[in-house]
Amino acid sequence: QVQLQESGPGLVKPSETLSLTCSVSGGSLSSYYWSWIRQSPGKGLEWIGYFYYSGSTNYNPSLKSRVTISVDSSKNQFSLNLRSVTAADTAVYYCARDAEKAMAVPGGLGVWGQGTTVTVSS
Amino acid sequence: SYELTQPLSVSVAQGQTARIPCGGNNIGNKNVHWYQQKPGQAPILVIYRDSNRPSGIPERFSGSNSGKTATLTISRAQAGDEAAYYCQVWDTSLGVFGGGTKLTVL
Numbered sequence: 001q002v003q004l005q006e007s008g009p010g011l012v013k014p015s016e017t018l019s020l021t022c023s024v025s026g027g028s029l030s031s032y033y034w035s036w037i038r039q040s041p042g043k044g045l046e047w048i049g050y051f052y053y054s055g056s057t058n059y060n061p062s063l064k065s066r067v068t069i070s071v072d073s074s075k076n077q078f079s080l081n082l083r084s085v086t087a088a089d090t091a092v093y094y095c096a097r098d099a100e101k102a103m104a105v106p107g108g109l110g111v112w113g114q115g116t117t118v119t120v121s122s
Numbered sequence: 123s124y125e126l127t128q129p130l131s132v133s134v135a136q137g138q139t140a141r142i143p144c145g146g147n148n149i150g151n152k153n154v155h156w157y158q159q160k161p162g163q164a165p166i167l168v169i170y171r172d173s174n175r176p177s178g179i180p181e182r183f184s185g186s187n188s189g190k191t192a193t194l195t196i197s198r199a200q201a202g203d204e205a206a207y208y209c210q211v212w213d214t215s216l217g218v219f220g221g222g223t224k225l226t227v228l
Contacts, residue, residue: 035217045157045165045208047217058215061123099170106212108155108170115164 002027004095004113012089012120018082022095022113029053029073033098033106036069036080038091039115046091050106051078085120092117124213126220133226140196142223144209147190152211154192156185159222160205168207169194199227 008020022034036048049059051069059067063082071078082089092115099110127145134140144154154172157165167176169185172192182197196203204227209220 037217037219044222045159045210045219047210047219050217060216094164099167099176106215106217107153108167108174108176109157109165109210110167110170110176112164112166 002097002111004097004111006093006095006113006116008093008116008118010117010119012085012118013122014086014120015084018080018085018089018118018120020080020093020095020116020118021077022079024076024078024097029071029076029078031102033103034071034078035096035098035106035109037094037096037109038089039094040088040091048080048082048093087120090118090120124211124216124218126209126211126218128207128209128220128223130221131224131226133228134196134199135228136201137198140199140203140225140227142194142196142207142209142225144192144194144220145190146192146211149190149192149211150188152187152213154185154187155210156183156194157208157210158203158205159208165208196225199225201227203227 005023030053035050051057066083068081094115095113096109097111099108156169159165172187173185206222208222
């Protein structure tokens, strides 16, 4: 059974880069869409972006200028970089995988990591 | 940009049926996914592609989608169903979540 685990610094200074990694165990990165989602304190879910195993990526337009999602297949991991962070980027960050394999378009997010809290503060 | 509208809260008596709506422009033409999130936990997919239940989700959870509204229906509501519920679609391959609905089981 596939499991996802987010990791990275819990505290990032304003204007710096937030970097998180999602480690995948029990399955490979192939044939699925993989997303990052965040949730600000007391707020709803916000989709950040995804990558597809073929190499394509797509980002939330509101974050696109600051976000990069990359993959390290050799380590079965994918990463999120969010540049020039502010207090508004303080949130719980989740990585997630589609429920269905080899779909032409993204679908329901069927597997989630437990989430990691990132605080932006000096 | 595409928007999904959910009521902030819905209440249901234990054992009764809860219906949580999710509105969006021509949402009937999109695949709608639903998530349950309890405090301090990651979301769980309860319905995908409008009306499909992932393995392990009780049959009490069902979904429908037509016109301008998708609906998550929870039959025979239990105390353990109390949670926030989010609808989600992909609009030109961009992920969009509704604002979430807090379900209270009385």
